[in-house]
Amino acid sequence: MKNKHEVIIVGAGPAGLSAAKVLADNGIKTLVLEKTKKGASKNFYSGIISEEHMKGIFTNFFDSSGGKIMAPFERFVDQYRVYILQEDSFTSFNVQNNKQNSYIVLREPFNQWLIKEVQKAGAEVITETAVKNLIINDGKISGVKTDSGEFFANVVIIGEGVNPVLTKSSGLRAGEFKSNQIFSFVEEDISMSAETIEERFNLSPFHGISAKLFTQGIPDMPGIGYIHTNHNSISIGAGMLFSELISRNINPNECLERLKEHSCIKPLIANGTTKNYCSYMLPVLTLKNQNDKFLKLFSNGCLIIGGAALITDMLSWDVSAVAVLSGKAAAQTVIKAKELNDYSSNTLSHYIHLVKAIHELPHDPNPDMLNNFNNAVLQRK
Amino acid sequence: MVKTIEEKIFLIKSCPDTESHIKVNQDICTICTGKECTKFCPANVFAWSPVNNKLIVGYENCLECGLCTVGCPYGSIRYEQPKGGFGRI
Numbered sequence: 001m002k003n004k005h006e007v008i009i010v011g012a013g014p015a016g017l018s019a020a021k022v023l024a025d026n027g028i029k030t031l032v033l034e035k036t037k038k039g040a041s042k043n044f045y046s047g048i049i050s051e052e053h054m055k056g057i058f059t060n061f062f063d064s065s066g067g068k069i070m071a072p073f074e075r076f077v078d079q080y081r082v083y084i085l086q087e088d089s090f091t092s093f094n095v096q097n098n099k100q101n102s103y104i105v106l107r108e109p110f111n112q113w114l115i116k117e118v119q120k121a122g123a124e125v126i127t128e129t130a131v132k133n134l135i136i137n138d139g140k141i142s143g144v145k146t147d148s149g150e151f152f153a154n155v156v157i158i159g160e161g162v163n164p165v166l167t168k169s170s171g172l173r174a175g176e177f178k179s180n181q182i183f184s185f186v187e188e189d190i191s192m193s194a195e196t197i198e199e200r201f202n203l204s205p206f207h208g209i210s211a212k213l214f215t216q217g218i219p220d221m222p223g224i225g226y227i228h229t230n231h232n233s234i235s236i237g238a239g240m241l242f243s244e245l246i247s248r249n250i251n252p253n254e255c256l257e258r259l260k261e262h263s264c265i266k267p268l269i270a271n272g273t274t275k276n277y278c279s280y281m282l283p284v285l286t287l288k289n290q291n292d293k294f295l296k297l298f299s300n301g302c303l304i305i306g307g308a309a310l311i312t313d314m315l316s317w318d319v320s321a322v323a324v325l326s327g328k329a330a331a332q333t334v335i336k337a338k339e340l341n342d343y344s345s346n347t348l349s350h351y352i353h354l355v356k357a358i359h360e361l362p363h364d365p366n367p368d369m370l371n372n373f374n375n376a377v378l379q380r381k
Numbered sequence: 382m383v384k385t386i387e388e389k390i391f392l393i394k395s396c397p398d399t400e401s402h403i404k405v406n407q408d409i410c411t412i413c414t415g416k417e418c419t420k421f422c423p424a425n426v427f428a429w430s431p432v433n434n435k436l437i438v439g440y441e442n443c444l445e446c447g448l449c450t451v452g453c454p455y456g457s458i459r460y461e462q463p464k465g466g467f468g469r470i
Contacts (some may be wrong), residue, residue, distance in 0.1 A: 035462060037470045128466035147464050163447030165462045177451045184448050186423050188389070190382070245421060246452055252423040253386050260382075274382055277389035279423040279446040 005031040005124070007334055008144055008153040010131045010166060012039030014320040015306025016159030017114040018057050018327030024121035026335050031151060032115075032123060033144065035130040039111045045189045045276050046228040046235030048077060048210050049110070050102040050318040053325055058117050071113050073103035074230040075208030080317060081227075083264060086217035090264040102318065104208045104228050131160075134170045134302070140344070141301035154343045155301055157330050159323075162281055162307035172304060173295045180243035181285035183223070183314060186252045187237035188260075190272035194232045200268050201229055210317055213238075215259060220248055224315075225259050227268070234269055236260065242281070252279060282314045283307075287355065297355065298348040303330045311355065322358055329354035386425045390442045397441035398467040402460065403449065409457035410436040421452050445469050 007023055009016045012034035023030045049071075055061040061071050080095040115125050135143040135150060143152035160166055167173045194205070201209050213225035215238070223240035238256040245252065259265055287297070287310045297304050305311065306323035313322045333351040337343050383389055403426065410416075411434060418427040424442040426449070429435075445468055449458045463469075 035465050035468075037466070128470075130462045130465040132462070163445065163460075165447075165460065176456070179451055182448075182451060184421075184423070184446070242421075242448065242451060246417055249420055251386070251420060251425075252448075253389070257384055269382070272382060274389065275392060277392060277444075279444040279448070281446055281448055281451070 003143075003149065003151045005029045005151065005153045006338070007031070007155050007157060008033065008151055009157045009159055010144065011035075011159040011161060011306075011308075012111070012115055012125060012127070013159055013161055013306060013323065014111075014114070015308075015311075015323035015327040016157065017111070017118050018324045019157050019159065019305060019331045020118045020123045020125075020327075021057050021114075021121055022328050022331035023334060024118060024123040026331070027122075028334065028338065030123040031153070032118065032125040033129050033131055033146060033151070034125065034127045037127050038108055039115055039127065045108070045187060045278060046074070046104060046106055046230055047320060048102055048228070048318045049073070049105050050321060052101065053318075053321050053328075057324065057328055058114065060117055060120075069103070071103075071105070072109040073105050074228075075104045075203075075206055076100045077102040077104060077210050077317075078203060078207035079209045081209050081211040083211055083213045084217065085213060085215050085259075085262055085264060087219060088263055090262075092264075102210075104210060104230060106230055131166055134166070139300055141299060155303065155334050155337065155348070157303045157305055157327075157334070158308050159305045159327060160308045162283065162312065164304075164308035167295075167304060167308045172299060172302070174293060177281075177283060177285065178243075179246055180241060182242050182281045182283050183239040184242045184245055184252045184279070184281050185237050185239035186256045186277065186279045187235055188256060188274050189230070189233050189235050189276035190269050191233040191275050192269075192272040196271075197229050197232070197234065203229065212315070212317075213259065213265075218258065218262065220250065221255060221258055223255060225256075227265075233275065234272065236265070236269065239282070241284070282312055282319075283310050284314070286310050286312055298345055298351050300345045301343050301348075303333060303348055303351055305330045309355075311358065325358045326355055329358065386423065390424055393444075394470055395441070396467050396470050398464055401438055401440040402463040402468065403438050403440045403443065404459045404461070405436050405438060406457045406459075407435050409455045413455060413457065415454065417452055417454065418449055418458065422449060443468065 133145040208229040211227040216222040225238040305326040311326040
């Protein structure tokens with residue numbers, strides 16, 4: 001059959017590329033299809049990567065001596081900081097992290113590095129190719145239809161992120177979120193010199209801060225936000241439960257602008273130049289608290305990973321960690337299916353057990369935590 | 382520092398298709414009283430034109446977050462994946 005691979009992965013984000021790397025390392029012929037030029041380029045600009053999960057999958061994360069980090073990063077996470085904002089005052093506290101085991105990355109260069117590693121391991125990555133439909137033969141998903149032809153495989157792994165057009169259109173997810181099941185976020189990347197960042201945040205060179213902001217003390221802004229110090233820019237994001245935003249007639253950008261104007265935040269970003277802006281949603285409805293009827297995590301010849309599978313963890317510091325782990329879990333499931341030469345839903349259902357283990361990690365993201373932030377943060381660190 | 386959505390959208394790299402990836406049912410939009418989409422969209426993609434009595438969809442500005450299909454109370458907005466290489470690049 002033309003264009004036949006063992007596995008097709010839809011989406012070159014953290015989940016899909018982690019799956020691809022594990023599969024390719026195990027000699028499985030893998031194809032990654034990505035709609036954009038570079039992958040993961042439309043969501044958040046900045047994020048935290050902890051080496052804990054990453055280094056086991058992307059073994060070149062460090063050089064061969066194990067000392068020097070090879071992946072492109074902005075700064076070490078030196079401090080985790082929590083700001084609790086009131087209307088015109090704030091409280092903050094720091095958790096010092098001297099281990100140099102987590103990193104602030106900009107998604108675009110970091111994702112491109114992941115793609116290169118996946119290619120080096122032997123997987124094929126085709127960009128600027130959008131998957132339109134799944135191909136189903138005799139009740140089994142056997143490939144994908146793209147805008148530049150059809151591709152076939154034993155298993156299709158869907159890692160298309162939190163706006164899962166394919167998952168919905170193919171009926172693997174039953175319908176749309178309700179507006180009280182998601183947070184809407186916007187993020188801005190504001191450039192300024194490395195020296196200015198280090199002075200304002202009291203940092204040594206190459207050291208950085210990852211901050212969570214709890215904004216429910218600001219009138220009409222019962223939400224959360226975050227700040228990451230990149231090398232020579234600051235990423236700042238603001239989010240609110242989407243239903244709250246709609247009922248208050250607020251635009252997500254207004255939410256961010258209010259945050260930028262807050263007396264605590266304003267001096268940190270003063271005289272910076274905005275160079276990027278993006279928007280994304282994160283579900284409060286996660287795999288753990290969803291109704292089984294809403295989403296099928298697996299089907300005959302198909303697995304769903306990362307945001308598309310509601311495997312997200314909004315309050316985590318390393319938001320993509322659970323996506324990475326779900327990609328790895330899907331790859332392990334496929335490796336097992338290959339041994340048995342059986343890609344039916346029966347064999348692929350093994351994935352559920354692996355995914356459940358991911359969600360038993362540290363904590364359960366829950367909207368109640370917005371009213372219980374001390375707990376949320378202290379449990380975590 | 383930039384503040385408005387319009388200023389921010391101007392900063393973003395994108396490659397709009399000639400055809401919209403967002404389709405709306407004008408029959409529903411016409412009778413919709415809240416027109417929530419014209420307020421919540423972080424890219425101001427949706428604007429109501431009283432002159433033409435229709436919803437204008439400025440899909441070229443779309444950030445591809447998918448909020449529109451969640452936020453429309455009548456399921457009037459259909460969001461499709463932009464073609465490969467189009468939209469946010």
